[in-house]
Structures are given as C-alpha cells and as structure tokens.
Amino acid sequence: MDFKEELIKKSTLINEEIKKYLKREDCPERVLNEAMEYSLMAGGKRIRPVLIMAAYELFKDDVQEVFPFAVAMEMVHTFSLIHDDLPGIDNDDYRRGKLTNHKKFNEATAILAGDSLLNYAYNILIKNIINSNSNSERKMEALKELSNGIDRMIAGEYIDTEYEGKEISSQYLEYMHENKTGALITASVRIGALLAGASLEDLNKLTIYSERIGLAFQIRDDILSEIGDSKILGKPVGNDKERGKCTYTTKYGLETAQKMLNEITNEAVNIMDSYEKGAFLKELALYIANRNK
C-alpha cells in the first residue's frame, strides 16, 4: 500500500460524495448555500472522514456504507471552523490560504452557514437511517457518538476562548484539547468501527489509538503554528505567544512538545501493528506527526 496514494484516493472519494449533497437550486437563500459550499470545498484534508472509512475497513470492505457519516462529519468540522474564525471568537481573516467565511461573505451569513452545516449533518444522517433497511441500531449508535463528540468539541472550543490570554493548568490544557480537537477524531474512529460492528474490545483499542492521534494532531498543529511555513500553512505563523494563546509549545517549549509527539505517535503505531489491515492507520499516525500543513 502506498499511503499517500491511498489517502488521495480516499479523500477524492469523499469529495465526490460531498458534492452530491451541495444545494444548488436557485432559491431566495441561494447565497447561504454558496457560503456553506465555499467553506466545505475550501481544500480541507478530510482527515475525519478518512478516519471513518479506514476504521471501518479494518473490519469490513463495503466502505460506501459509511459515506453519509463521512460527509456529515466533514460538515460538522466545517461548521466548527466557520464559527471559530468569527470576529467574536478567533477573528481570523484567512484559513487554508483563502478568506474566511465571514470575510468572503459577511458575519451574519457566516454564523448562519455554520448553523446550517451543523443541522445539515444531522439531516443527512436521519434521512439515511430512516431510508436504510439494515443496521439501523448500529447507525443510531454512530449518530449518538457523533452528537456526543460535537458536544465535547464545543465545550473544548469554549475553554479555548475562555482561557485566551490567561494562565491555564496542564490539566485544563489537556482537557481542552481532548475536547476541542480530540472529540471529533475519536468520534470518527469509533463511528467507523461501530458501523462495522466491531467488538467492545476493538472499540476500546481504537479509542486509545484515536486519543493518541488526536493529541498528536494538536501538538503538531501547535508546533506548526510556531515554526511552520506560513505559505504552506496558508495562515500567519508564530503569533500564538503574542496572542497569549496557551498551546503545547507555548506551555512546554518546542523540544518537550516534540518529545511528547514522538511518544504518543509510537503508542498509536503499536496499536495498529496488531491489526492485519492496520497499515493505513499506522501510516496515518506517522503522517499526522510529520505533516507540514
């Protein structure tokens, strides 16, 4: 398996699926739908949907079963980005090298586009469950997993805004990240496994895997915010300290943060070594730890 090739294959599949759900009718709220599409198609890495697919494929082959969940997850992630970027929260003008939603459209549109994406995610899944003839119990469990994940993500985001510019304990910093970034990553892995009917033992192992890569994702993000290439990242670099943001690098220093990143990535890799079809998720853990954007 060539990891990069497989990653592109998966994210291409997801992009094709997302396109099926774009609303393009000529209606009075047309621009709202354009705003949703703008951020949804702004070049995200599709990590969360890829995780759903890959976790499912540890156990089963018919991956199209998870597509509605993969699409919904990306909508939820996009909703969270649009709202995070708002003037009332992070006040960011650019994301992935493009204007943020409220800069491209306006603030009211961005608030409502975020709201609508969150709702649309649920809407897709509810209809999928009603219309499907099989596995509706598994699907409801997966839907609950998503919903709980969103609840935790919003709590994490709240803590992030609450403590901007303030001293934060290691305990709170960890709690914040476990929720803000970790919750949806864990939900993604668990949703894939739940939909495949994985055993409780597998679910528990995969939960640990997901928690390790979730934390790794955040630490790598913090490191890139400090020493990344702003051209590659598509956003300014090195201003977390100025803004009083509490991150793994501002709190522990670059060297310790890197050491933590290596350790937890190893733990994730070891878990995947125990799965016959674990190669992709093993490589994904390494990719997360080493990515440049």
Added chain:
Amino acid sequence: MDFKEELIKKSTLINEEIKKYLKREDCPERVLNEAMEYSLMAGGKRIRPVLIMAAYELFKDDVQEVFPFAVAMEMVHTFSLIHDDLPGIDNDDYRRGKLTNHKKFNEATAILAGDSLLNYAYNILIKNIINSNSNSERKMEALKELSNGIDRMIAGEYIDTEYEGKEISSQYLEYMHENKTGALITASVRIGALLAGASLEDLNKLTIYSERIGLAFQIRDDILSEIGDSKILGKPVGNDKERGKCTYTTKYGLETAQKMLNEITNEAVNIMDSYEKGAFLKELALYIANRNK
C-alpha cells in the same frame, strides 16, 4: 376548559421537564452551560412545546411521551434567538426585558451556547430514541420533521438579514416568514401529531392550521413591534421602519395587516372546530392573534 389555566399548566410542565436537562456539574465549561441555561430559562412563552403537547392530545392522552421533543424544540428555539440577537445579525441588547446572551456573557460564549443548544436538542432525542422500546419509527419521523424545520428556519433567518434595509417582494416576504417563524411552528404541530400516529388526512389538516397560526404569530409580532407597549414587550417599539426592516406592517400598513390577521385566524379556528378535543388549539389561535407580548 379554561384556556389560560391550561396554557400555564402546560408551560409549567415543560419548564419542569427542561430543568431536568440543565447541566450543572462543576466542569471547565461551567459558564458555557450557565449561558445555555440563562437563555433557556429567560421566560419564553413555550408556545412551540405547548403546540407539540396539544397536537398530540388531539389523538392521545399519555402526553409525557412527547416531553423529550418538547424540551428539544425549546432548545432549538432558544438557539435561534441567541444567534439572531448577536452583533453580527440583529445586534439586540435586550430580549424579554433581560440582557441578551452576548451582553450578559460575551460574544464567543453566546455563539457557542447557541451551537451547543442546537446540538443538545439532537443529543436528547437521539438518546431518547435509542433508549425507548416503542414507536421508534414514529420518533425518527418526528426527528426528521424537526431537522427539516430547523433547516427552513435558518434559511428564513438568512433571508431576513439579507433583505434588511432593502426592498423585498411580497412573495419573498411571505417565503421568509413561512420559513423563519412558520417552519418550527409547523414542525411542532406535526411532531405532536406524528408521535400520536395521526392519519395523513389529519396531518394535512393540522399542517394548514399550523401555517395559519404561524403567519398569524408573525403578523401579530409585527403589529406589536409597531404599536405594542415596550414595557410589556420588554423591548423597544416602533423602530422597524427606521431600521428598514420589512414587516407586514411596514409593507401593508397597520390596517391591512390587522385584516389579514383576522382572516387567517378564522381559518385556523374553523379547522379546530372539526376536532372533538380541539378547544385548546382553537383558543390558542385566538390567543396568538390577540396577545400583547
């Protein structure tokens, strides 16, 4: 039946139910939960949950069956109010005589409290459906009805912001209100009827009833915005014209708006006259048309 007594009885029941879902643990996101509670308990009239209960009671007696949907509906309504009031949308400082969420807390908290209430509504219902042993098909249909209603409500809100200060056609004005206010009112009535297993014929009749009272609700709102008592309303009065807001009164004038209100209220009353247990919903239509706040 004494209508006012019955209305108070129903809204008291709903308030008791809502309280069971308030999050009061001491956790890092405690203030976010307080912000959610602040707006949820800010003295709303609980019209939508009351509609769910009353529509159910046209057909069945065990009204506690609808409580999770009633609570979720009020959470959705509260989410929409918090986001509408934001500086980026209506920029209102007061609602129901109390500071709006972003004024009482701050903008970031208000955005996230709204997000979290929307998500919590789904969370409650998903868990309710998973844990219930009966009628899960009906409940999924009711959940879809809610989700579609939210989608329409957000679209309506978008059109409202988009056309503020601009000329709007009668057709668009109607479409905006059908969605912004009407969608959740219709969803409430239909959810009550769906949960009770109403026939398609009854659902269709109730849909028309709900559309009439939804429109009546909006027209009465517009009239009160123009000539209501700001002390009773808890918000300033008579500034829709100044703000270039398109409402039924700024568009058609007070007299014509009142005439429209009377006509559609009569239609709603006539529908309820055909139901043995229709007295409460008949009185509710009259109450909506004549309320002072």
